[in-house]
Amino acid sequence: MSYASFCSLFLLAFLVSFISYAQQQDPTYIYHTCPNATTYSKYSSYSTNLKSLLISLSSNSGSSSSGFYSTAAGQTPDVVFGLFLCRGDVSQEVCRECVVFAAKDTLNLCPNERTVTLYYDECMLRYSDGNILMDFSMNGGIILFNPLNFTSNQQDRFIDLVLSTMNQLATEASNSSRRFHARKANFSALQNLYGLAQCTPDLTSQECLECLQLSINQLPTDKIGGRLIVPSCSSRYELYLFYNETAIGRPQLQLDSAPPPVFENTGKGGNSSVIILAVVVPVTAVFLLFVAVFVFRAKRKKTVYEMEPLAEGGKLPFL
Incomplete structure (x- = not known):
């Protein structure tokens, strides 16, 4: 067995256990x-x-x-x-x-x-101890948002896209038997917006739509990412893919062209790291290692989010 073949088999065995651990x-x-x-x-x-x-x-x-x-x-x-x-x-x-x-x-x-x-x-x-089955509740929730803002000259377009996408999602999710849907929309040639909306399936279609509309109206749409979760429904949007696109199909993109987005940093953010591997092995093995590292980092990456608990009645303290 050649040295390259040995390295490939060793790396493959390592990747199997590595991915299993990550999952x-x-x-x-x-x-x-x-x-x-x-x-x-x-x-x-x-x-x-x-x-x-x-x-x-x-x-x-x-x-x-x-x-x-x-x-x-x-x-x-x-x-x-x-x-x-x-x-x-x-x-x-x-x-x-x-x-x-x-x-x-x-x-x-x-x-x-x-x-x-x-x-x-x-x-x-x-x-x-109270009957929460088939219960429409906006109490006891949480709102999270990414502290980064869009630049002022792009913010209005971004807010319009978030609201139109999320309201479309609310309609699609409320009409679904599972009370769930996700989709993506174009913000620019290089940047997509990803959104998700979900209700507990025991709600009626109208109750689900009302819950999602209330939550969407309180999303911090001036941020590059935000989500609101209450017992009866949740809504979320991001500039990165945060859900399993394969599991829900690949909805057609909404076409919308614009220059690549520029972000303003409010002073808070996460740390980043780079992992470099230099091994003389076949290209396939190197590719598999890259996939494994990506999966592991994605599993462990924690975006720095601001957080605000929802007050009774589903209203944020600052609204």
């Missing part, structure tokens, strides 16, 4: 809310019912084709209602891993609260 990262935590207005004791009936509920949610997370499941456990006055919703483009395996992780995480983040909502990038888990 096993914990779900990306975003936010949680668990007001302590109502609590339960460790050995109460509510605690027992909650554990049964979390087991039920976890066990059904890998078989839900819609990425959504709701149920209840126990009897009044200690009944617990619960649900999970996975992002519409993730696989059943990713959905399962996220829900199982969230079910365990909730007992750490909110150890004795009766009403809890946990948000991750891949899924949401929610339970309460």
Whole structure:
């Protein structure tokens, strides 16, 4: 066996384990809310019912084709209602891993609260002592935005594109049986805008549309990226692809030409790193290594976002 062939086989084996490791990262935590207005004791009936509920949610997370499941456990006055919703483009395996992780995480983040909502990038888990099934809720959410702005001469065009794209997404998602849709639109010849909108499927089409319109109206559209998440729906836009395009198909681009965008830095940002590898191996092996490094960095990259919790009634503190 030649030296190059040996290096190729060694690198391939390394890549298999490397990619497997990258795919096993914990779900990306975003936010949680668990007001302590109502609590339960460790050995109460509510605690027992909650554990049964979390087991039920976890066990059904890998078989839900819609990425959504709701149920209840126990009897009044200690009944617990619960649900999970996975992002519409993730696989059943990713959905399962996220829900199982969230079910365990909730007992750490909110150890004795009766009403809890946990948000991750891949899924949401929610339970309460009140009936939250088929419930339209704009409370207990979070808004996140990238601190970078567009230059003033391009900002108006960008805001118009964000609003038109997101409102179109709201209509498409509300008319979908899964209450989910994502798409991209051209901002310039070199830059696309990516958007996603989703509701819990237990909402009616009209309720979903209303929820998304309310959330879109509060998006920080002067920023280059933003998202708003509430229990009943979520909306997000970015200048990079943040969802699995293959899982939802490849919608036709909206044609819109403009010069390449220029950003203004407000003084906050993340760190960057470069990994260079020099190995005398076949081109295929080098390509595979590049893919693996890209996947790993994408999994671990954390964009610096500003964050504002939503007040009761779904209004931001500064609106």
